[in-house]
Amino acid sequence: MKEIKNDGFIKSRIKEAASILRRGGLVAFPTETVYGLGARVSNRSAVRRIFEVKGRPHDNPLIVHIASSDQLSSLVSAIPPVAKRLIALFWPGPLTLVFKRREEVSSLVSAGLDTIAIRSPDHPIAQALLGELNEAIAAPSANRSGRPSPTSCQHVARELGKTVDFILDGGPCRVGLESTVLDLTKNPPCLLRPGAITAERLRSVIGDLGTIGSEPARSPGMRHRHYAPDFKVILVPPRDLQTAMGQLLNPKKRLGVLCRHKGPKPAGLAYYRQFEGSAALYARNLFSSFYEAEAAKVEVLLVEDVKRQGFGAAIMDRLERAAGREMYITTLCEDQ
Ligand code: TXA
Ligand code: MG
Numbered sequence: 001m002k003e004i005k006n007d008g009f010i011k012s013r014i015k016e017a018a019s020i021l022r023r024g025g026l027v028a029f030p031t032e033t034v035y036g037l038g039a040r041v042s043n044r045s046a047v048r049r050i051f052e053v054k055g056r057p058h059d060n061p062l063i064v065h066i067a068s069s070d071q072l073s074s075l076v077s078a079i080p081p082v083a084k085r086l087i088a089l090f091w092p093g094p095l096t097l098v099f100k101r102r103e104e105v106s107s108l109v110s111a112g113l114d115t116i117a118i119r120s121p122d123h124p125i126a127q128a129l130l131g132e133l134n135e136a137i138a139a140p141s142a143n144r145s146g147r148p149s150p151t152s153c154q155h156v157a158r159e160l161g162k163t164v165d166f167i168l169d170g171g172p173c174r175v176g177l178e179s180t181v182l183d184l185t186k187n188p189p190c191l192l193r194p195g196a197i198t199a200e201r202l203r204s205v206i207g208d209l210g211t212i213g214s215e216p217a218r219s220p221g222m223r224h225r226h227y228a229p230d231f232k233v234i235l236v237p238p239r240d241l242q243t244a245m246g247q248l249l250n251p252k253k254r255l256g257v258l259c260r261h262k263g264p265k266p267a268g269l270a271y272y273r274q275f276e277g278s279a280a281l282y283a284r285n286l287f288s289s290f291y292e293a294e295a296a297k298v299e300v301l302l303v304e305d306v307k308r309q310g311f312g313a314a315i316m317d318r319l320e321r322a323a324g325r326e327m328y329i330t331t332l333c334e335d336q
């Protein structure tokens with residue numbers, strides 16, 4: 001994790017943000033994954049306001065952010081040995097772990113569950129804020145419920161406007177997709193949300209993993225539709241991208257394209273972005289491309305899919321949720 005440079009301005013902003021949190025306000029702040037909308041865990045009315053501001057269903061629990069694993073014992077009733085191994089390898093970082101909650105911790109953050117999801121973010125501003133406040137921060141992604149997660153402070157401002165008391169600007173997020181969520185209260189541990197810490201890496205450390213399909217009741221957030229931009233998303237395999245562009249180009253519908261592979265770009269597109277290279281680069285730019293395409297008033301965004309392995313599993317999870325039922329152009333053609 002990079003240190004904050006000796007920048008007086010950002011340090012004073014962090015102090016101000018901490019004092020707003022102390023007074024019960026809501027602060028949006030950068031993490032390495034996406035921007036979070038934070039409240040002090042111990043302030044029940046501030047936590048309640050997070051649900052209101054986001055329009056978040058009350059059965060969808062929040063992730064609690066801590067500076068380091070030293071703060072764990074005040075929040076959880078037991079730390080299994082497997083947690084210690086994962087924490088040593090992946091914290092601070094984009095891995096959220098679900099533990100049994102201590103009874104003293106407000107059940108509001110956990111939406112009434114007896115468990116609690118916790119992570120330590122790998123971002124100098126998030127860490128400095130947690131250090132300054134000296135208390136855990138409950139923070140979902142800083143978007144309205146069901147919308148793409150914000151990866152810049154401009155996205156947060158666009159999503160939440162004046163309903164958030166303060167926004168800390170940390171520039172664009174490095175990872176761009178939300179953390180991996182792993183439920184350690186299950187045996188074997190259950191992967192509730194894929195992310196940058198991949199299933200393959202987790203298996204190499206802890207062996208067997210349960211998946212969300214085998215544990216539907218334990219993953220409240222995954223029941224709700226997510227990541228829906230205000231345009232239609234259609235997925236396309238790389239080999240069909242050119243044909244699909246030709247098929248969907250239509251002077252009456254503003255078509256955008258998000259892809260990885262270089263190829264001829266037809267005239268008449270309302271939006272076009274191409275990110276050649278790693279899945280990590282594609283992931284980093286996924287939600288920001290959604291926000292850009294909205295600004296370009298795109299009506300249909302054609303998105304090149306990726307292999308469902310490694311980080312690709314997280315990308316496909318978000319893309320499929322954004323696309324909803326009619327995911328692929330073939331489905332679309334059949335439906336017409
Ligand atoms: O990267 C991230 O995790 C970002 C940044 C801000 O840290 N946060 C984030 O929070 O994505 P949110 O609220 O958008 O997603 C939290 C996910 C939801 O799917 C929720 O259901 C799940 O974590 N979750 C939270 N507490 C849980 C619990 N006790 N048991 C099972 N799932 C839980
Ligand atoms: Mg979210």
